[in-house]
Amino acid sequence: MLTVPPAAVTAPGRGGIRTVTATASCTRPSGTAVPAVAALRAEAYRAPLPRPWGPNVPAHHVIVAEVTLTDGRTGTGFTWTPATGALAVLALLDHDCAPAVTGLPAHPETVWDTLWLHLREAGAGGITTLAMAAVDIALWDLRASAAGHCLADELGRRRDTVPVYGSGVNLHYTLGELTAQARRWVERGHRAVKIKVGHEELAVDVERVAAVREVIGPDVALMIDANQRWDLFRARRAVAALEPFGLHWVEEPLPADDLAGQARLRRDTGVPLAAGENVRTVRGFRDLLTAEACDVLQPNVARVGGITPFRRIGELARAFDVPVHPHLLPDLSGQLACALPLPAMVEDVEDASFARLGILRNPAPVNLDGSVLRLTGQPGHGLRFDVDHLRKASR
Known part of the structure; x- marks a missing residue:
């Protein structure tokens, strides 16, 4: 009643x-x-x-x-x-x-x-x-x-730590700024890194990817993210030109709703494709999977509507044996990754986590220690926002 x-x-x-x-x-x-x-x-x-x-x-x-x-x-x-x-x-x-x-x-x-x-x-x-x-x-x-326990335990913890990859929103960086960022990632011990691509001239992307590969060496996984900037023709040309640098995955090469194009690109290339940060529903992820349009799913917990649909996407992906690597928001995504059915990596965009933005009033619920994320075990999800700081910053 x-x-x-x-x-x-x-x-x-x-x-x-x-x-x-x-x-x-x-x-x-x-x-x-x-x-x-x-x-x-x-x-x-x-x-x-x-x-x-x-x-x-x-x-x-x-x-x-x-x-x-x-x-x-x-x-x-x-x-x-x-x-x-x-x-x-x-x-x-x-x-x-x-x-x-x-x-x-x-x-x-x-x-x-x-x-x-x-x-x-x-x-x-x-x-x-x-x-x-x-x-x-x-x-x-x-x-x-x-x-009386942390979010990962409530969801069903499967692991205590998850690997972290260094990431940057760096398409606007100069080549020197980009390589300096790559060096910082290497110094922090990251075993995987991701950079933005999608310049008007493909030669610029080739130069930048080559420079980052030289900095990080042959043993660090390198991912690239086009943020939906290409059409199918340009994506094919770009992937072919960049594949020799040993790409771990190519992220969002096409508009998020172009399932047919993404499926065709995946059939035509040997480089794994990642997608999902701009997919908003469980059925949207179902369509990605049934179209065989990607190798990696990247739901964003805020954009999909929270933890409830995120969990449903994780179970759906397990049925297709496709890994889920949460998009951004490592303070919460790291906790979700510890409970995912399949192993995952967590994205840490440099200096953009809630903890590094200084907007939490208590210690962060996760500890980002170089290339490894560990839970701190706080009850609930442990995110307590510093509202006074946020109000001052919002003025």
């Missing part, structure tokens, strides 16, 4: 914050009350990057959410976007998510499926799944904290 008396709602303030409060309970047949969602509060912040991702991306946008249950406990969720859409996501959390989740039993999958049915006419991805991620991550935080 679910009982939800009328909610008490405060109007949105200047900071875009809304609190929805309700007295709600979910009762098992035995009569034991199950905590329900009582309130959702969210705020958007700007976190400046010490190494900008280009002239148009000097900062990241982080939306921090707090879910309060009827028993008084609170969980922290977040979602993330590097450049655009933060205020739209906040508005969706404010006006649509908060009323929809109030009174629901505080089970992540129950809430996620209900919220998806409520929001999907607004779109199958983009701000829809970004907003859902903030709610879902908060509920998983609550669930793991209630059990």
Whole structure:
């Protein structure tokens, strides 16, 4: 039985914050009350990057959410976007998510499926799944904290450490800046690194990939990321020109929705293809797999809608024997990687983790020690944001 008396709602303030409060309970047949969602509060912040991702991306946008249950406990969720859409996501959390989740039993999958049915006419991805991620991550935080252990243990820990690869948003770097970054990765002990490609002149990409290979040596895995910049014709030419440098994978060579083109490219080349950072739904990943369009899946936990769909993608990938390497956000992705069915690597874009941005008020839930990520064992997901710092940085 679910009982939800009328909610008490405060109007949105200047900071875009809304609190929805309700007295709600979910009762098992035995009569034991199950905590329900009582309130959702969210705020958007700007976190400046010490190494900008280009002239148009000097900062990241982080939306921090707090879910309060009827028993008084609170969980922290977040979602993330590097450049655009933060205020739209906040508005969706404010006006649509908060009323929809109030009174629901505080089970992540129950809430996620209900919220998806409520929001999907607004779109199958983009701000829809970004907003859902903030709610879902908060509920998983609550669930793991209630059990007294870390998120990886709640999900089913399979390993204690995962390898980390050095990554950079560096297409705008000069050749000297790029090779200096590659040297830093080698000095930190990384056994795999990734750089951006996709210049107008293929010869520029060849020069840069060759220079990085020379710096890192023959034994470090080298990945390249085109960020959807090529069409099929240019991708074929580029992969053929760059393959001699021993590529571990080529990431997003084509637009994310060009499954046919990606499948054709995969059949035509011997270099593994990686995709998924801009795929937003479980069915989208199913289509990638059934089209045999990639060798590596890279879901972003915020863009797919949170931990609940991320887990479903991981199980789906296992059925196809395709590894999942989480995209960005190592503070949380590292915890998810420790529970994935197949071995994974975690991406660490230089100086862009939450810990290195200085936006956490407690020690990070993961320790990035050179080429290895280790869990610190904090209850829940362990991400406690320094709201005062974020507010100052957002001014």
